[in-house]
Amino acid sequence: MRFLRTLGFAALVLLLVLAVAAALVIAVRADPGKAASGFLRGAFGSFYSISEVLVRATPLILAGLGVSIGFRTGFFNIGAEGQIYLGATAATAVGLLFPGLPALVLLPLALLCGFAGGGLWSAVPGFLKSRFGLSEVITTIMFNYIAINVVGILVRSVMKDPSYPLPMSPDLPEAMHLPVILEPTRLHLGLVIALVAALAVWFLMSRTAAGFRMRAVGLNPRGSLVAGISVPANLLLASALSGGLAGLAGASEITGIHHRLLEGISPGFGYVAIIAALLGRNHPGGIVIASLGIAALQVGSSSMQRASGVPSSISWIIMGVLVLLILARRPDRDRVAR
Amino acid sequence: MVVPAMLAMRDIRKSFAGVPANDGISFDVGEGEIHALLGENGAGKTTLMNILYGIYAADSGSIVWRGEVLGGHGPKEAIAQGIGMVHQHFMLVPTLSVSENITLGLKSRGHPFPDRRRLDTDILELSARYGLDVDPAAKVASLSVGERQRVEIMKLLYRDARLLILDEPTAVLTPGETDGLFRVLATCKGQGHSVILITHRISEVLAFADRITVLRDGARVATLEAAGATAAGLSTLMIGRELKSPARRTAPAASLPRSAAGDRAGLEARAISLRPVAGKGLQSVSFSVAPGEIFGIAGVDGNGQKELAECLLGLRIPDSGKLLFGGLPVEGLGPRQRKRRGLAYVSDDRHHDGLVLGFDLAENYLLGKLDDPRFVRFGLVDRKACLRGAGGAIADYHVKTRGPTEEVRLLSGGNQQKLILARELSSGPAIIVAFQPARGLDIGATEFVHERLLERRAAGSSVLLISSDMDELLGLADRLAVLHRGRLSPAYDNDGSLDMMRIGLLMGGQGMAEEACAS
Known part of the structure; x- marks a missing residue:
């Protein structure tokens, strides 16, 4: 009964989303058939297009996992975007400072520093919340502006490539490139890292005492306090892990795709990650699936733009509609009333 | 006598998620009658009244109110029809004055700029008529719980309610305030109002109601005249069996003689003080609980009980004073370390404090x-x-x-x-802090909780029982003291010599200072 209702709801959502998409395609006077085939070919049509979806999903999975740890602990991290930038900056700094190190040392060090950069950046709002009760929703958003613009300054000043007129860092050493796992595509080891991270987050949250404490704090801070679980300490831990995974996403983009720091390395991954966490119900498996779906939507819609002239921003509209529909049916609405 | 009923509810059914909360209940109230709705928690009393008041819609059944069928209505229509309800949790805006609260949502003459002085006069007149003593200009935040309840009743009378529904009105009152409430209700009755009293306290029902309807498991068990009813009969109707005799008397005596344990108290507080926040603090509270003893702290809710419990638990740090567990100081220890020292905490607030x-x-x-x-x-x-x-x-x-x-x-x-x-x-704690452990529980579960506490007493735990329910304290505690406005009275032995009059006065704050000076 419950299952059937969920299934019915999913069908309704799909129908509504398709209707919105069709309306938009017709509104811009494009050929719906051409648009649909362009979308499908772009997302699943070839080996290459599938690999592009996976490349796109990698940072979403990592940042989405980070966001989910925060959400489950009651730390509403809206700052994954800024944490991605900070992680990317930290990883780049490692490459610029120690260009001579062997790959086996340099690459893990860069990823680790990316994690640490994002984690520390996120731990500041975490500290402000646990110590002074400042709303992390506000502070993390503000921290996004700071982080993104700090990167803008860096790539124009100390980290700028002197031999190039555009604001970007020099190329990073070859030893710091994440290996491509599927030649000749761009698919890199970051995907494997993301999947391992999903497994690790699952294990942490559902099998360890630390994860149990964080979940307890997220569900009932007062009850946790009474049970002897420190709410501030767990908020701080969750904020650091949350930002750390987002930072790792940034480091993975630098070492896997761009191989240098530049403005706009993240076209809103940090915000889309929130949607991935929401659609995936904060469960690692769900986040992987949601990230793949969102990535397919985005990659497919840019292909649709090329094929039929429908603006790819349609993917954002569809995501917006999706989130609204999902929020309209929160499971806790069904609570038994007495 | 056949009086046409003011209200007749027929065969009301309502279920939640397949579980019937009201299973074909019929119920009526006459003009100028105080009708008690008696039953345990979960018996369906509040659900039935919420249906009458229009908060829930019944699955089936009919409501006839003063000769007209009532259905598909909400609270707004119910009030317009003359049905008013005072909820267990008051619905007042603390930052507004009494008269602003009473007229809230009404379009009084001159709306949106009514003549406040005229409204105040009206309210004073009304309060004099019903013997409700409240100052219309006072801010609700400055009122006691009893006064706030009066404001809630005034709200209904001001809206010309003919039927007043009161949900567990005495749960938050001192014995003195309870008497005051029932005097007011008697006046209302004299003026032709009817009252439905939702309660699980048998003594009140016998003293103040005209008729009693007993509910059990969502069904009506009986409706009877209060005049012919007995406490034993009602409790049997309510729970479907006879109540066990008071538990403490039959329990085995504490395993440790009190004199032997006297110098090594399980739990001891020495002059604990907490600066008041929002009027709630503690002033030099001292007591000790020996192993194998239940020490009761009586008092009306909101006199520092929660603050005291939180100091013991380590959630709050007292400004001064000493706390000892088994003779050892526990200053600087958080809840986790205190639990390791053998502390257990049972709270009334299961949803926030006890469980996730x-x-x-x-x-x-x-x-x-x-x-x-x-x-x-x-x-x-x-x-x-x-x-x-x-x-x-x-x-x-x-x-x-x-x-x-x-x-x-x-x-x-x-x-x-x-x-x-x-x-x-289950871990065999040396110290148990029980804060209103049976609040909101039905009689069977309450009995169970009390038996477990007595078991731990027999096993040598020091039990601190904080409660506003005198019956609970009298049944369980070896000694008890009263907490009022953050001050603790001297402890009294709970035996035949206990002067209930004195305890009642202390709960209202009378004689507190002299007692404190004398000790």
């Missing part, structure tokens, strides 16, 4: 065992051990559930409290 509602039973069991190597090793949770532990608790404490993987939110209040008791008491 989104967790299942096994996880909630684990919540109190995070430092126990049987359940957590090397930072890893042994889920199987948790399931076994919770399974054992379910069996030992008769928790009614589908199993350890059921979410606790689906359990009834009594079963939730049993799970908390199982978790807190």
Whole structure:
């Protein structure tokens, strides 16, 4: 009964989303058939297009996992975007400072520093919340502006490539490139890292005492306090892990795709990650699936733009509609009333 | 005598998620009648009244109110029809004045700029007529609980309610305030109003109601005249069996003679003071609880009880004073370390303090065992051990559930409290702080909670029982003291010599200063 209702709801959502998409395609006077085939070919049509979806999903999975740890602990991290930038900056700094190190040392060090950069950046709002009760929703958003613009300054000043007129860092050493796992595509080891991270987050949250404490704090801070679980300490831990995974996403983009720091390395991954966490119900498996779906939507819609002239921003509209529909049916609405 | 009923509810049915809360209840109220709706928690009293008041729609059944059929109405229509309800939790805006609260939402003459002075005069007139003593200009935040209740009643009378529904009105009142409330209700009755009194307190029903309808498990068991009813008969109707005799008298005496344990108190507080925040603080509170003793702290809610419990638990740090567990100071220790020193805490607020509602039973069991190597090793949770532990608790404490993987939110209040008791008491704690442990529970579950506390007393635990329910304290405590505005009276032995008059006065704050000086 419950299952059937969920299934019915999913069908309704799909129908509504398709209707919105069709309306938009017709509104811009494009050929719906051409648009649909362009979308499908772009997302699943070839080996290459599938690999592009996976490349796109990698940072979403990592940042989405980070966001989910925060959400489950009651730390509403809206700052994954800024944490991605900070992680990317930290990883780049490692490459610029120690260009001579062997790959086996340099690459893990860069990823680790990316994690640490994002984690520390996120731990500041975490500290402000646990110590002074400042709303992390506000502070993390503000921290996004700071982080993104700090990167803008860096790539124009100390980290700028002197031999190039555009604001970007020099190329990073070859030893710091994440290996491509599927030649000749761009698919890199970051995907494997993301999947391992999903497994690790699952294990942490559902099998360890630390994860149990964080979940307890997220569900009932007062009850946790009474049970002897420190709410501030767990908020701080969750904020650091949350930002750390987002930072790792940034480091993975630098070492896997761009191989240098530049403005706009993240076209809103940090915000889309929130949607991935929401659609995936904060469960690692769900986040992987949601990230793949969102990535397919985005990659497919840019292909649709090329094929039929429908603006790819349609993917954002569809995501917006999706989130609204999902929020309209929160499971806790069904609570038994007495 | 055949009086045409003012209100007639016929065969009301309502179920939640397939569970019937009202199973074909019929109920009527006459003009100028005080009709008590008696039953345990979960018997369906509040549901029935919420249907009458239009908060829920009945699945089936009919309501006839003064000759007209009522249906598909909301609270707004109910009030317009002359039906008013005072909820258990008051619906007042503390920052507004009494008269602003009373006229809130009404378009008085001159709206949106009514003549406040005229309204105040009207309200004064009304309060004089019903013997309700409230200052219309006072801010609600500055009123006592009893006064706030009067404001709620005024709100209904001002809206010309003919039928007043009061949901557990005496739960938050001192004995003196309770008498005052019933005087007001008697006046209302004299003026032709009818009153429905939702309660589980048999003594009040016998003293003040005209007729009594008893509900059990969502069905009406009986409707009878109060004049012919007896307490024993009513309690049998309510719970379907006879109540056991007062528990403490039949329990075995404490295993440790008090004199031997006297110099090594299990729990001792020496001059604990807490600066008042929002009027609630503690002033040099001292007491000691010997092993094998239940020490009761009486008093009306909101006089510093929660603050005291939180100081003991380590959630608040007193500004001065000393706390000793088994003779050793515990200053600077947080809740986790204090629990390791043998402290257990049973709260009235199961949903916030005791449980994580989104967790299942096994996880909630684990919540109190995070430092126990049987359940957590090397930072890893042994889920199987948790399931076994919770399974054992379910069996030992008769928790009614589908199993350890059921979410606790689906359990009834009594079963939730049993799970908390199982978790807190299974480790054999030396000190138990029980804060209103039976609040909101039905008679059966209350009995169960009391038996477990007496068991721990017999096993040598020091039990601090904080309660506003005098019956509970008289039944369980060896000694008791009264907390009023953050000050604790001297302790009295709970035996035949206890002067109830004196305790009642202390709860109202009278004689507190002299007592404190004398001690």
